[in-house]
Amino acid sequence: MNEPLDDAATYSPRKYRTPDGAPADIVIFTITSQARNTVKKSLPTRQLEVLLIERKGWPFAGQWALPGGFSKDTETIIESAKRELQEETGVEDVHIEYLNVYSEPGRDPRGWIISHAFVALVHENYLAGRRAADDAADVRLFPVEEALAMNLAFDHNLILQDALNRIRHQMLTTTIAREFLPEEFTIGELYQVIEAVVPEFVERNFIRKITSTQSRKGIIEEVRDSRGELKMSNRYSQRAAQLYRFTDFLPQLSIYS
Amino acid sequence: MNEPLDDAATYSPRKYRTPDGAPADIVIFTITSQARNTVKKSLPTRQLEVLLIERKGWPFAGQWALPGGFSKDTETIIESAKRELQEETGVEDVHIEYLNVYSEPGRDPRGWIISHAFVALVHENYLAGRRAADDAADVRLFPVEEALAMNLAFDHNLILQDALNRIRHQMLTTTIAREFLPEEFTIGELYQVIEAVVPEFVERNFIRKITSTQSRKGIIEEVRDSRGELKMSNRYSQRAAQLYRFTDFLPQLSIYS
DNA sequence: GGAATAGTGTCTCTCAGACATTATGTC
DNA sequence: GACATAATGTCTGAGAGACACTATTCC
Numbered sequence: 001m002n003e004p005l006d007d008a009a010t011y012s013p014r015k016y017r018t019p020d021g022a023p024a025d026i027v028i029f030t031i032t033s034q035a036r037n038t039v040k041k042s043l044p045t046r047q048l049e050v051l052l053i054e055r056k057g058w059p060f061a062g063q064w065a066l067p068g069g070f071s072k073d074t075e076t077i078i079e080s081a082k083r084e085l086q087e088e089t090g091v092e093d094v095h096i097e098y099l100n101v102y103s104e105p106g107r108d109p110r111g112w113i114i115s116h117a118f119v120a121l122v123h124e125n126y127l128a129g130r131r132a133a134d135d136a137a138d139v140r141l142f143p144v145e146e147a148l149a150m151n152l153a154f155d156h157n158l159i160l161q162d163a164l165n166r167i168r169h170q171m172l173t174t175t176i177a178r179e180f181l182p183e184e185f186t187i188g189e190l191y192q193v194i195e196a197v198v199p200e201f202v203e204r205n206f207i208r209k210i211t212s213t214q215s216r217k218g219i220i221e222e223v224r225d226s227r228g229e230l231k232m233s234n235r236y237s238q239r240a241a242q243l244y245r246f247t248d249f250l251p252q253l254s255i256y257s
Numbered sequence: 258m259n260e261p262l263d264d265a266a267t268y269s270p271r272k273y274r275t276p277d278g279a280p281a282d283i284v285i286f287t288i289t290s291q292a293r294n295t296v297k298k299s300l301p302t303r304q305l306e307v308l309l310i311e312r313k314g315w316p317f318a319g320q321w322a323l324p325g326g327f328s329k330d331t332e333t334i335i336e337s338a339k340r341e342l343q344e345e346t347g348v349e350d351v352h353i354e355y356l357n358v359y360s361e362p363g364r365d366p367r368g369w370i371i372s373h374a375f376v377a378l379v380h381e382n383y384l385a386g387r388r389a390a391d392d393a394a395d396v397r398l399f400p401v402e403e404a405l406a407m408n409l410a411f412d413h414n415l416i417l418q419d420a421l422n423r424i425r426h427q428m429l430t431t432t433i434a435r436e437f438l439p440e441e442f443t444i445g446e447l448y449q450v451i452e453a454v455v456p457e458f459v460e461r462n463f464i465r466k467i468t469s470t471q472s473r474k475g476i477i478e479e480v481r482d483s484r485g486e487l488k489m490s491n492r493y494s495q496r497a498a499q500l501y502r503f504t505d506f507l508p509q510l511s512i513y514s
Numbered sequence: 515g516g517a518a519t520a521g522t523g524t525c526t527c528t529c530a531g532a533c534a535t536t537a538t539g540t541c
Numbered sequence: 542g543a544c545a546t547a548a549t550g551t552c553t554g555a556g557a558g559a560c561a562c563t564a565t566t567c568c
Contacts (some may be wrong), residue, residue, distance in 0.1 A: 019276045022360075022371050042545065073274050073369040101358060101373055103279075104336040112330040114279050115370075116358055119553090172511040173430075188546070194513065203513060205531070206293040206549070208317050210513060213529065215557095219512060223536035237546040253510040254429040254453065255476060256460060256467060298567075299518065445519070462558070464521070470556065494519040495566035514530095517567105522563070528556080535550070541543090 010180035020111030025068030025156070028089065028120045030127055030141065031180045031196050042103065043188055043236050046196040050160065051089065051127070054138040059109045060153035064142075066160070068115070081118040088139070089127060095179040096120040099163055117159045119166060121179035121251050141181050171197040174251060175219065178246045184223050186233055187211075187243040208212035215251055220244040269328035282325030282413070284347065284356065284420035285377045286340030287384055287398065288437045288453050300445060300493050303453040307404050307417065308346065308384070311395040316366045321399075322418070325372070338375040344395070346384060352436040353377040356420055364412050367498035374416045376423060378436035428454040430510055432476065434491050435503045443490055443498040444468075472508055477501040 028051040033044035040117040042155065052064040059073050067088040071080035078098060107113070129139070142150070144164060170176045171194055180193045187207050194201050203209060210216055223231040223243040232240035281418045285308040290301035324345040328337035335355060343349050356374040364370070365444060384398070399407070401421060405414065411420040427433045428451055444464050451458050467473060480488040480500040489497035 016327065019279050019330075022276050024280065029354060038382070069458055070273065073276075074362055075359055076362070077371070098357065100355065101334055103328070105333070114334070172509070172513060186547085201513075204533085206513070209530085215529090217514060234539080234546095235488070238541095239537065239545085239547050240539085241547055250430070251512055253512065255431070255473060255508055255510065256458075256463065443520085461560085465558085472556090489564080491519095495568095496518085496564065497566085498520055498522050517568085519562075523561085524544090527558090530553100530555075532552090533550100534552105535548100537548070538546090539546090540545090 005247045017112065019114050021070050021113045022077065022116065023068050023070045023113065024077050024084055024116045024118055025066045025159060026081055026085055026088070026096070026118045026120050027066055027160055028085065028122055029144075031123045032124050032141065043192060046192045048144045048196045049141040050144050050150070051139065051141055052147060052211070053088070054140075055153055056138070062154040064140075064147075064150060065153035066117075066156045066186060071116075077116045078118070081116070081120075085120050089122065091122055091126040094120055094122050094126065095176065099159070099166060102155055102159060104155065104169075114115075114152070114252060115159075117163065119163045121167070121176060123180060123182075144149050168198050172201070175246050175250060184231070184233070184243040186236065186243060188241060190220075190244070200230060218247055218249040219251065221247050262338040274369065276371050278327050278370045279334065279369065280325050280327045281334050281341055281351070281373050281375055282323045282375050282416060283338055283345070283375045284417055285342065285379055286401075286424060288450060289378045289379045289381050289398065298491070298493055298495060300449060303363060303449045305401045305453045306398040307350070307401050308396065308398055309404060309409070310345070311393070311397075312410055320464055321397075321404075321407060321411045322410035323374075328373075334373045335375070338373070338377075339487050342375075342377050346379065348379055348383040350377050351383065352376055352433065356416070356423060359412055359416060361412065372411070372416075374420065376420045378424070378433060380437060380439075416435065425455050429458070441500040441502050442491075443493065443500060445493060445498060447477075447501070453479070454512075474477055475504055475506040476508065478504050 017092060017113065030049055030051070031046050032049050033046050036042050051067065053067050055061055055063055055065050062174055067084060069084045069087075071077050075083070078096070081098075082092070082114070083095060085094070099119050102115045102117060102121060102243050105112070108114070144160075147163070152160065167176065176194045177190055180196075181189060187210070190210075191203075191206055210220060221244060223245050225231050231243045233243050234240040287306055287308070288303050289306050290303050292301050293299050308324065310324050312320055324341060326344075328334050332340070335353070338353060339349070342351070342353060353364050353375055356376050359372045359374060362369070364372070374503065401417075405417060405421070407415065408414070417480055424433065434447055434450045437453075438446060439443045446465070447467075448460075448463055468475060478501060480502050482488050488500045490500050491497040
């Protein structure tokens, strides 16, 4: 411990160097849907995308980076992340969680800057306004694989990879799929969202696992209308599909169960 | 983004307030064994404990706190955590992982101090030296429940609770149990370690689940001696028990599997 | 033989995984 | 009738959960 031992009256700020800033950087993921050009109704193709901004000034001018900004002494770091998310996308009250701290000396040429990365999951509808201005803008959605292949500013390639690993794991072990879906969705949509994030996901008897396996039953529930009739949707298919919604239930996973 | 737009030559440190420090605090868990006073060999009682230090100076003088120290600009925060762990316990190369950041304004009366909490899991043997001096010392192991009931310095009650939640979850979903066990252990010991961290854990057919269930088979493997004979131990029982070791296998858990 | 721990036998009901089959509505 | 998606039928082998039972060694 290298803390001074004096009391409040005699306490003086330490003579050691202090950090030059503690910013929050945000990895904003969304899943875009692209209707396929078939004559008949069909499922859209879905793709996991990440929001990047083009840097204007030094350092890394001209390169793409994660949105972010310095935190203030009047807010927690998650509050600054939420503020930044609001400024960048206009959305509030979406899923945002802390990812990791990045403190490698020299990671930022401006000084000793310790960055805190967050992951935000945003439904594509919330970003609809931004998308319109796509090509010209300095704020854009990139498919994740494409973004990873770019040379991003700072250590943002690393942060993005960490964020991707995190949501891939969470997609299978938690109900974050709900963040990319409307309140009521079909089994087909849910399956596509999982696939968009975890391409290797394959589960032939998906509907049975999720609806009638004892240990999993209750993660999602059927939606009924005011008369108690099962509510269906045919937005993506000829044959109407049952609508479901997530409940608050999350099964406890265990390797020893 | 409130970053300056100038280039490197004209860049000047921002006029905003910068943090007064970015310490690493470490929640060091161990599981102690206490032999029971029975005439015959029997399993020890095991308890999850956390290492705390008594603060000497302002602020929170006289209160117990998590060990920690300020990070330097020449190291990553995890490196400062490892350095601190080495100073406090003398151990290196143990399991240590990042927990969370604590940045509530006012959490530290010394200024704007953003703390990074880590969780370290240490085998009790490594702490054996410290334990001898227990009662008189200003560094002590406390049973976790007892520590949570104390009034710890700073926001360390919160950090400790977060750390406990984290390892409870990890104990069931990863193989961190290995950090509290010798290289070779019996099923009974493993079961006790899980119980010490997750008291509500009950699994009547434990040995069968862990050794012969298809999806779990391979997490641990039987130990054999140089002649290929199964290696047994009777340190805790009359009847010798098979020794096992962890492998590198970790099953993928999924709520959709 | 009693105590303490280690490990097996056995039974029932559910689930996993594979794959074929039926259902519904559009063009 | 071809197509696209939704959903069920059916079969086999594996696993979950419960609990009685045997095994080993020390005292």
